[in-house]
Amino acid sequence: MIAAPAEASPARKIRSFVLRQGRFSPAQQRAFDQLWPRFGLDYAGTPRDFDAAFGRCAPRILEIGFGNGEALLHSVQRDPARDHIGIEVHAPGVGRLLNALAGAGADNVRVYRHDAVEVLEHEIADAALDEIRIYFPDPWHKKRHHKRRLVNPDFAALLVRKLAPGGRLHLATDWQDYAEQMWDVLDATAGLRNSAGPRGHIPRPDWRPQTHFETRGQKLGHGVWDLLYLRP
Secondary structure (H helix, E strand, O other): OOOOOOOOOOOOOOOOOOOOOOOOOHHHHHHHHHHHHHHEOOOOOOOOOHHHHHOOOOOEEEEEOOOOOHHHHHHHHHOOOOEEEEEOOOHHHHHHHHHHHHHHOOOOEEEEOOOHHHHHHHOOOOOOEEEEEEEOOOOOOOHHHHHHOOOOHHHHHHHHHHEEEEEEEEEEEOOHHHHHHHHHHHOOOOOOEEOOOOOOOEOOOOOOOOOHHHHHHHHOOOOOEEEEEEOO
16 A cells, blocks of 8 residues: 655645645555556655666756646656656656556656655755756645745745756746746845746746646646746
8 A cells, every 4th residue: 555655744744735645546556566666756855866766867857736647757768868756745746657657668758746845855965956846846825825835935945955056947837926936036035036037927838748737727727837936
């Protein structure tokens, strides 16, 4: 059976997510049983030797909150020269991705099922990442829940530490007020430069596929904002 997530750190009481188990199919359970040893990384709270984990030294992309893994799978197949690390807390989505990765014969990807902040703080060395991607994080749209949003000044400073010079940070959201908050935070973060200028955004790049959910939202008139920041 899937392992329970690790206990929350007492020093970090506000999470950017709530664990909702959702429907967990027998195929997803088999994915954990059979494929986790191949693709999974168990959180240990100590610096990770990713060269050993991947069996090579290559630039690395981290995707935080990969959901069902559509964008991560697309990138793994499109960009085999770089290694990919995915983080997601919800087991059904992780199970779906594990099955998809096995079907694609991927070997340049490893995944965590753990809190992204703790992985960044304790397992990933400073300046270790070529790129960080955060696509459609939970908007926590009620004002009283905005404190749970992932993108905040402390988190932005942590991302800067983990990016190598010349690296980039790519975010996407379909909530305008969250895009506004991202601009407020990231445009003011030392060590980041908005590639489109202050409060600017870019067209969806080819390395981010358009998801079914995104297409449905656009048909309903929702906007989508892609923000690309560079680490000088």
